Amino acid sequence: MKKMKNNSLLKTHYFIAFIAFIAFMAFYSVPAIAQNYKGSVYVESTDFSERNDSLIVCFNIKVEANAVPNCSSMYFTPELRNGKQTMDLPYVQLNGKTRSKINSRWFMVASDEWLSLYDAPQMIVNANKYTDENMTYQTTLPYESWMDNASLFLRQELIGCRSEVNLYTYKLNDRVKLAPRAPYEVQSLVALVAPKAEVKTRNRQGSAFLDFQVGRSVILPDFRRNPVELGKINDAFLEVMGDQDAQITGLFIEGYASPEGKYTSNDKLARERAIALKDYIKNRYMLAENLFSVRSTAEDWAGLKQKVEESNIAQKDRVLAIIDGSSEYDAKEAQLKGLSVYSTLLRDIFPELRRVEYQIDYSVRNYSTTEARQLMNTNPENLSQLELYSVALEYGKDSPEYKRILMEIIPKYFDSDPVAMNNAAALLIENGEENTALRLLEKAPALPEAWNNLGIIYMMRGELDKAADLLNQASVGGVTEAAHNLQELAKKKEDE
Template sequence: MKKSNANISSPSLCHVLRMVAVALVLVLGSTVAVAQGVIRVSGLVLSKSDKEPLMGVNITDVATRRLITTTDADGRYAANVSSNATLRFSMVGAKSQDVKVKGRSTINVMLDDGDNSLGEITVSTKRITDRIMPEPTDIEVKGNYLTVRTRVRVPREMFGHDTRLVVQPVLHNVTKGTLQLMRPMVYDAREYNRTQDRLYNFNMNDTKEGDPLAQWVTVKTNEMREKGRTNDIIGYSDSVYVEHVKDEYSCDVYMAIENYNRILYRDTTIIARGTVNPLRWLDYNFKASETIDPAFLPKPEVQLRDTHGEVKLQFPIGKAKFKTDDPQNMAEIARMRQQIEDISHSEGATLSGLELSGQSSPDGTYKRNMALAQQRMNFALNYLRSQLPESMRQNVDFKSNARVATWDEAIALMRAGGNTDEADRTEERLSRFRSNDSKSHAAYGLPFYRQLLEGKYLPMLRRVDYVLRYSIYRSLTDDEIRQMYNDDYTKLTRFEYFKLYRAETDADKREKMMRQAIEIYPSYLAAANDLEAHLINTHRSDASLLRKFAGARAPQELNVNQMIALLDGGQYTAADSLSQFVDRNDATSMLLAVNDALNGRCADNYATIARTSARNEVVMLLALKRNKEALQQCVNLPDDDAVSHYLRAICLNRADRPIDAYEELKKAFSMDASLKTVATVDGDVNDLLNMDKNN
């Protein structure tokens, strides 16, 4: 496929100058002049033509010939200089300007556009003599490195004995609209180079005080002459790392020829419109796995949980001992014994306390009732102590208290039982008295005392409450974990989070729980890997999640998931580094083969990938530049797929059949309009788009 040498003629003069100047920014550092009467000088450098800030302007001390600093992206600078210094403001593409400091702390400068006249140029009708001609090329993709290889032809008529050519390739990320400088190429005439060396006291390669472009200089020799022609030809190659290899790129070249004091020529051209990368169409979809290695799963854990039981017993009137054969007491005692039995058989359970609250009814004298309540409590305490196994009595805190119920409590029971009238009459009668003894004496005179109060409600106030307090180590149930999560999600342990999110069926809630687990426990490997698996399987991979975990000590499923995420994100070089920690087996063979191919090792993995589909076979053949075979195989691609027609267009264009290729490309666009955007930066087909414009 023939490449076109597209030339940019529309950018403004200052735009071109600034872009060429960017090359210098990479290598120019700032130094501080130390002299008598040193002052701080700062200011702004603008283009005189459009008043725009100029980045990369060199500011040099004329007397010492030392580079002091350069302007930043806003055209500003600041440096310490001698108060009587003369500063030279210069950049490629602009006229230099000398300014005397004269003790001033602020110096703003406007630079004129440089003189671009070439002088005497002989124009030949048979060859180009007035332009620098970098050869069109492709941007090669290998892993996350983009490589540009080209040759630059320099006509003899343009390059005198006192000139320097600066060629600055710039990688343009079309997707994000950003620029990345590549290594500059600097071509010196021999006399110019010798003069530069003398200018820097025969030390132009000094990194601090020498020629800032010295490390990239190639000096003209007879060997640079192109065979059979009068022009020189210089080879160029450089690779740069890019974070997002799936973005689309082009390569611009900015050029300038200068002599000792002015710019003689400048130009810009595009040498590569997009990347030639058929592997962008490689079809793969890997499923991620949750954490399965038990060594990395949170261990089941038991937590200290407090709980209690309660038993209520009834005593006969005036008696300190309850009847063990009373049906209600028998049921209560049986329940208490079962509770103690459960505690004794619970692993890790300990009985921490037995608390009793003894109570008597208010009828009779208060002193006697309190003594009775204490007696009942003592009887109950001893009885319950006897019910405990000997092994559980140790370190148990026995507590008790006794009280006499009030007549107000008896009246409340009557109202609760539906005897409202009797409760009102009792309340009215007893309200006339203050002491408990007087109220008891007055209650005896109520006509319903024996049947209702003594026979029903007062016995309800004669009891001892037993509260068994014990601690038990156990795992929370799913319901308990969920309740604690709803109350405060920060209180869950790793294992409790693990149980919670793995039991959750709602995908959104599950993702939220995993993110919260990682929020609370940043080093929670299992939760991070499970979250990444979920994201990969829903086509939302995030390679940053597992970055700190992946490597030699990580479980296989995590390293596999991280490789998938890195490949999905176009971070092929990082995926390749991680592949050494992934075992090669039936489950991982395809992942490793795709990784190898995307990192430039296509030949060894052709068979593995090609057999997965007709599309992948064509893609691999194109990547290997086996273009004739790719053209033969592309007939097997399904006609109902837009990418099939796109790949056929690539095959036909590489076979120098542009008309047929254009027809296939149109079919692809009609089926999927988004492919037209890709085609504009795809070096395999973007030259066909000119045919589209002409039609």
């Protein structure tokens, strides 16, 4: 019998007997025994697995003596099946003694056309009726995705002396043993932003709880708590004015009174006390009038509400209801006086509302990178983000100082700046701290580089569609790293 490349072994008038052994599993031997010949065939699967993008098929065949009659041929054809998709693998041919001689003579006289169509077996064995044959079949082929759920069958075909056919099918393995697959590790690129140069404006803020004589607004430096409170103000001014690189650009002062007494009187008192502090500072430090901005709040009801909410005083809910009510300020004060807790408010809370708040605005000159490096550990608040960023680059991206500046120092002094938040988040992503990075990136919603870095986080989390949207937006926004990350995203999707 001659096996052709179209896998058509016999014409349709041949008689075919089909037996399927469904329970035939890997590493399990089943003898194939026909009624018209003696001897058995044993098949044992030893490997049906995927390795290095290849499918490995291996099994042992033992053919006992007399299993192949003299004038017969026996074929073993491995077959992959996954639903309607099938694939035949190279086959094995065993010939009886007489059939071996017939085939040999045929090949000597066969035409070139026939030989060109002949599908040679993986191996051919001329069986001896007195000798058992032991063979190991192994083949390797490129792995395809449909093979994941494929089963391995073995067709055994016996072509008898009178061209009769006996066909048996064995199931060798239910499923391919897949090699452990590590998910594709994305090689993403974070995007940083070089900060822009800026006019460096800084400020110092504070509150002074000054004591005034009843009904008066003149500051007495030695009266009650005033030496301590004025000392705080002096310290702030001396620190700013003692810095040769700083220049005062403005002073803001606001006076507050407590809700005690008539509103119109408190309005006047708060304004006059704010002016008194302004005059004290102006005269003490010989500052120009046009540097000052003065405001006042007659009665600090907002401050009173906050203090009450933070306290554990009695009748707390009632006090808050009066504060939030729609009555006029003097009427609210009268309602508070009617409560038993009023004395506590008068003693413990109202004094904290009588204060003057101040803010010193000043500008700082620009520094060279060398100067900025020296100031970083002494006066980092005087440095711009660009100056700190330049120092970080001078240290080098692989240095601990680079990471400390971008992840700690800059975010500390520029905690609401989108560029600072994005750059710190970029380094956190590289450290695997995606949750912290995500919180920082929420403060930079309009920055294309932040979209790129958010896309990386979602890609790391497996939210690939969301990552694609963000990376595409970043790419349109001109972020060059986004184009690379989109390629990595495509590889990740293909891997999954």
